[in-house]
Each structure stands twice: as C-alpha cells, then as structure tokens.
Amino acid sequence: MKPAPFEYIRADSVLQALEWLAADPEARLIAGGQTLMPMLAMRLVRPSRVIDIAGIPGLDALEIGAEHVTLGAMLRQVAVERSAALAAALPLLAKAIRFVGHPPTRRRGTIGGSVANADPAAEIALVAVTLGAEVLLAGADALPARDFFLAPMTTALPPGAMVTGLRFPRASAARRGTGFAEVAMRQGDYAMAAAACELLADADGRCVSLRLGIGGATPVPVLLDVATSDRAAVAAALAPLEMLHDPNAGAGYRRRAALALAMQALDEAKAEAGL
Amino acid sequence: MKLTLNVNGATRALEVEDRTSLLDALRDALGLKGTHAGCEHGVCGTCTVLLNGEPVRSCLMLAAQAEGHAVTTIEGVAPAPGELSIVQDSFVETHGMQCGYCTPGMVLTAQALLRDNPAPTREEIVEAISGNLCRCTGYGQIVEAIQLAAERMQRSNTP
Numbered sequence: 001m002k003p004a005p006f007e008y009i010r011a012d013s014v015l016q017a018l019e020w021l022a023a024d025p026e027a028r029l030i031a032g033g034q035t036l037m038p039m040l041a042m043r044l045v046r047p048s049r050v051i052d053i054a055g056i057p058g059l060d061a062l063e064i065g066a067e068h069v070t071l072g073a074m075l076r077q078v079a080v081e082r083s084a085a086l087a088a089a090l091p092l093l094a095k096a097i098r099f100v101g102h103p104p105t106r107r108r109g110t111i112g113g114s115v116a117n118a119d120p121a122a123e124i125a126l127v128a129v130t131l132g133a134e135v136l137l138a139g140a141d142a143l144p145a146r147d148f149f150l151a152p153m154t155t156a157l158p159p160g161a162m163v164t165g166l167r168f169p170r171a172s173a174a175r176r177g178t179g180f181a182e183v184a185m186r187q188g189d190y191a192m193a194a195a196a197c198e199l200l201a202d203a204d205g206r207c208v209s210l211r212l213g214i215g216g217a218t219p220v221p222v223l224l225d226v227a228t229s230d231r232a233a234v235a236a237a238l239a240p241l242e243m244l245h246d247p248n249a250g251a252g253y254r255r256r257a258a259l260a261l262a263m264q265a266l267d268e269a270k271a272e273a274g275l
Numbered sequence: 276m277k278l279t280l281n282v283n284g285a286t287r288a289l290e291v292e293d294r295t296s297l298l299d300a301l302r303d304a305l306g307l308k309g310t311h312a313g314c315e316h317g318v319c320g321t322c323t324v325l326l327n328g329e330p331v332r333s334c335l336m337l338a339a340q341a342e343g344h345a346v347t348t349i350e351g352v353a354p355a356p357g358e359l360s361i362v363q364d365s366f367v368e369t370h371g372m373q374c375g376y377c378t379p380g381m382v383l384t385a386q387a388l389l390r391d392n393p394a395p396t397r398e399e400i401v402e403a404i405s406g407n408l409c410r411c412t413g414y415g416q417i418v419e420a421i422q423l424a425a426e427r428m429q430r431s432n433t434p
Contacts, residue, residue: 001315008276008293008339030337037296037335038316050293052340078329102406104323104330104384188405 073112
C-alpha cells in the first residue's frame with residue numbers, strides 16, 4: 001500500500017499554512033500523521049500537497065493558566081500523558097489519553113490531529129465536549145467543541161481554516177472527581193462506546209456540577225443532559241440519541257454499553273470526589 | 276526530494292519521492308531491511324523504529340518528517356558487529372519469537388521501555404508492546420524475554 005503521489009512542503013508559520021491551504025483546495029495538513037498516513041496509504045485521500053505543520057513555532061504549546069488550559073494543535077499525545085501539571089489541571093484528559101491508540105502512536109499523534117479528524121471513537125474529542133472546551137482556529141473564530149463535531153469525520157471547520165488548539169475552562173471546586181470508561185475490541189482499539197465524567201462538589205459534599213459525556217457509540221461525542229446521577233436519568237438522556245452500528249457492535253449493544261460505561265464513569269468520579 | 280537522515284548515528288543522504296514513508300526509505304533507499312514491512316497502515320507495529328529514542332511506526336511517517344531527528348533501526352542496537360544487545364540475547368534465550376517477523380519491532384520497543392523503566396511489571400511490559408502484533412508466540416515468551424533482559428540489565432556492571 002503506497003500513497004498516490006503528492007508534494008510535501010513544510011510550513012514555517014500558521015499564516016503560511018493558511019496561504020497554502022487557500023491556494024489549493026486539494027491540499028491537506030499533516031500534524032502527527034497517525035490517521036492521515038493510513039488514509040494516504042489506502043488511497044482514501046489523494047491530496048495534491050501535504051503541508052507539514054510540525055515545524056511551526058509555538059504550535060505545540062501547553063499553557064496552564066488560572067482560567068484556562070490551552071493545548072496547541074501540534075502538542076503530542078505523549079506530552080499530555082507525561083505532564084504531571086496537566087494531569088492535576090485536567091485529570092479527566094489524563095485518564096482518557098491512555099486509551100488513545102498505543103504508546104507508539106501517542107508519540108506521534110497530536111491533539112489537533114485528533115480533533116480535526118473527528119473520529120467518533122476519539123477520546124480527546126469526547127473529553128473536549130464533556131468539559132466544554134473550545135476549538136481554537138486560525139482563519140476563523142473559535143468554536144465550542146460541541147458545535148465543532150457535526151458527524152463522523154466531519155467538522156464545522158470552514159474551508160481554508162485550520163485547528164490551532166483546544167482551550168479548556170479550569171474548574172474550581174472544593175472537591176472534584178473524574179471517571180473514564182471505554183469498551184473496545186482490544187486496549188487501544190477504536191472505542192465501541194466510551195464515557196467521561198467530571199463531578200464538582202462543595203466542601204460539604206454537595207454536587208455543584210455534573211458533566212457526563214458519551215463517545216464512540218454516537219456519531220459525535222455528546223454531553224448528556226442529566227440533572228441527577230441515577231441510572232434512570234442517564235438512560236433517559238441516552239434514549240433519544242442516534243447510535244452508530246457496525247458488524248461488531250449494533251446500535252442496541254452500543255446503547256446498553258454506553259449506559260453501563262456512563263454509570264461506571266460516574267461511580268469512579270463519585271468515589272474520587274468522596275461522595 | 277533530497278533528504279539527509281540521521282540513521283543509527285550516521286548521516287545518510289538519500290533521494291526519495293515526497294510520498295515515500297520512512298519505512299520504505301530505510302528499506303529501499305538505505306538497504307536497511309531489518310525494519311520489516313507488515314500492514315503498512317499502522318496496525319501491526321512490525322515496522323517500529325526509534326525516533327529520538329522513542330518507538331514509532333515507520334510506516335506512519337513520511338521519510339521527510341524524520342529529517343532532523345535521530346532514527347534507530349534494529350541494525351543499530353547491537354554493541355558491535357556479530358554481537359547482540361542484552362535485549363536481543365534475551366529474546367534468543369527465552370525463544371521470544373517463532374517466525375521472527377515481529378521481532379525487530381518487539382526488540383526496539385523493549386529497548387526503549389527498559390531504558391525508561393528498568394524494572395517494569397508484567398502489566399507495564401504488556402502495555403508497552405500492546406501496539407506490536409505477534410501471530411506466532413501468544414506473547415508469553417516475548418514477555419519472558421523482556422523480563423529476563425530487565426534482570427540482566429540491572430545486574431550488568433555489578434560484580
């Protein structure tokens with residue numbers, strides 16, 4: 001399996017990458033390439049030009065501010081995995097990152113690539129939607145993650161724009177608990193269903209915020225509309241959602257798995273928060 | 276396109292097509308056939324090489340993307356011609372292979388693991404090689420090989 005011929009060029013700046021994208025609608029960006037390379041090899045995509053953004057200074061930034069945590073598009077998944085400061089600021093992302101591919105693909109794979117690719121099974125996208133992150137764009141205004149993902153492998157990214165990072169709001173509460181659960185054929189394989197949960201509580205143990213997201217089972221990650229954490233409420237929130245189906249996992253299975261995983265993630269978050 | 280790659284400590288000049296993967300550049304342009312081509316789309320891990328000491332799949336990189344980085348292939352792990360590294364020798368000792376196709380990728384992955392974590396648990400070993408498929412051994416002897424290599428490396432340079 002070899003890609004169809006293309007021209008490889010390296011962008012030195014975001015501006016240059018945008019110019020090259022504007023000049024050629026058939027051009028594609030390459031970040032870590034862990035999804036684009038197989039798609040090229042299988043000739044599912046045949047770009048005229050492949051624009052490498054790995055050398056753009058600052059695009060791999062990891063900024064932990066008082067209000068936000070900002071991850072640059074070129075930040076490697078392994079850098080997320082290895083940052084203790086990030087694990088303290090975004091513990092849910094730290095839990096989820098270990099489910100992203102395998103160690104060798106996490107060394108090349110990036111935050112921005114995972115977001116722009118919009119695979120329904122992508123854990124980073126699920127965490128972004130669950131925590132209310134914004135997708136930072138160059139050539140267009142930032143979009144909330146929940147509005148960015150439209151359908152499998154389809155995003156609201158305008159033509160000629162590029163993803164430059166993710167910005168997460170920083171939660172502050174006396175107590176916080178997070179949970180992440182996933183079912184796949186093998187560890188590191190595409191999730192058939194996944195659930196992510198962040199629970200915030202005050203010093204007296206009263207829940208002040210519950211965020212529960214589902215990915216893998218649905219065409220795009222979904223933040224569930226739940227006011228309480230009981231099983232019936234979660235099942236009711238899942239009921240109207242469209243489920244994906246394939247020969248390995250039907251829609252009914254995914255709905256049941258999503259519910260079971262949501263409860264598992266919730267229980268983990270509750271236990272961590274001491275509720 | 277003309278490229279300059281740092282492979283196994285040597286600077287190598289080569290000319291490849293823009294679309295050429297690092298895997299194909301190593302095998303075809305540089306004649307380093309120890310890096311095996313398996314699925315060629317990132318699933319099997321047999322083409323694993325070290326990029327700046329870290330395991331990556333060489334089929335999931337363009338050769339051009341490796342410019343400016345240090346690439347280590349299986350040809351670069353032995354201490355001297357005709358010798359084996361501790362990890363390679365441990366794979367021989369426990370027979371951590373059968374057909375041998377996945378072995379270069381397994382050895383390089385194990386090498387990087389033991390550098391970062393000299394005394395890995397069984398779970399850590401399994402996690403480290405989770406991206407490398409072996410269709411012969413059932414992985415048992417490969418895990419044993421890595422455990423043996425860890426013990427030997429801890430004892431090396433001690434009286």
